[in-house]
Amino acid sequence: xxxxxxxxxxxxxxxxxxxxxxxxxxxxxxxLMGDLGAEIVKIEPPQGxxxxxxxxxxxxxxxxxxxxxxxxxxSVAIDLKSPEGRQVLYDLVAKSDVVYDNYRPGxxxxxxxxxxxxxxxxxxxxxxxxxxxxxxxxxxxxxxYDLIVQAVSGGMSITGEPGGSPVRAGIxxxxxxxxxxxxxxxxxxxxxxxxxxxxxxxxxxxxxGQVYLLTYVAQYYFHS
Numbered sequence: 244x245x246x247x248x249x250x251x252x253x254x255x256x257x258x259x260x261x262x263x264x265x266x267x268x269x270x271x272x273x274x275l276m277g278d279l280g281a282e283i284v285k286i287e288p289p290q291g292x293x294x295x296x297x298x299x300x301x302x303x304x305x306x307x308x309x310x311x312x313x314x315x316x317x318s319v320a321i322d323l324k325s326p327e328g329r330q331v332l333y334d335l336v337a338k339s340d341v342v343y344d345n346y347r348p349g350x351x352x353x354x355x356x357x358x359x360x361x362x363x364x365x366x367x368x369x370x371x372x373x374x375x376x377x378x379x380x381x382x383x384x385x386x387x388y389d390l391i392v393q394a395v396s397g398g399m400s401i402t403g404e405p406g407g408s409p410v411r412a413g414i415x416x417x418x419x420x421x422x423x424x425x426x427x428x429x430x431x432x433x434x435x436x437x438x439x440x441x442x443x444x445x446x447x448x449x450x451x452g453q454v455y456l457l458t459y460v461a462q463y464y465f466h467s
């Protein structure tokens with residue numbers, strides 16, 4: 244096989260991302276970065292990502308749902324609640340570029356895996372966290388999923404037949420847009436680090452992403 248026929252390694256080759264995310268919003272974003280050539284090290288709890296067991300369809304031991312958003316990744320099971328598990332994380336962080344998660348606000352602090360802790364092991368580390376409602380505001384501590392942000396954002400109120408009930412989009416827009424915006428933020432932070440040598444912490448709110456999608460519809464509402 245000639246070099247011309249070989250697959251390109253991808254523009255993100257050489258970048259290592261520690262992926263602490265599970266379910267959909269987080270893993271969909273890290274998968275995109277893996278598709279672009281980044282090395283994705285997916286850290287799962289001892290019982291594994293919840294979506295490994297999601298029915299109804301399975302490919303071998305794992306669900307089709309899991310495989311749809313976790314290609315191009317390495318995986319390791321670590322108990323981050325134990326000192327030994329956290330030390331493995333710290334050792335990885337020292338040799339990585341990005342730590343990416345979608346825990347609820349406050350969880351990383353309890354696990355001692357928050358930005359302030361991790362930058363002690365790698366001052367240039369970039370940390371990106373996805374949450375439902377963001378890290379500030381009255382809904383900060385509320386759990387939430389795609390359906391909730393589709394509703395709260397107002398997007399469901401303009402979906403469906405005129406005069407009918409609000410309708411959820413057939414695809415999980417809330418989760419997927421959150422993952423896409425996280426990728427945008429991480430790449431921007433990486434470019435900033437290339438220029439300045441400085442790492443930083445990023446926050447992505449699923450609700451913010453859905454409000455962003457309203458674009459001109461929101462403008463019409465506020466100006467009508």
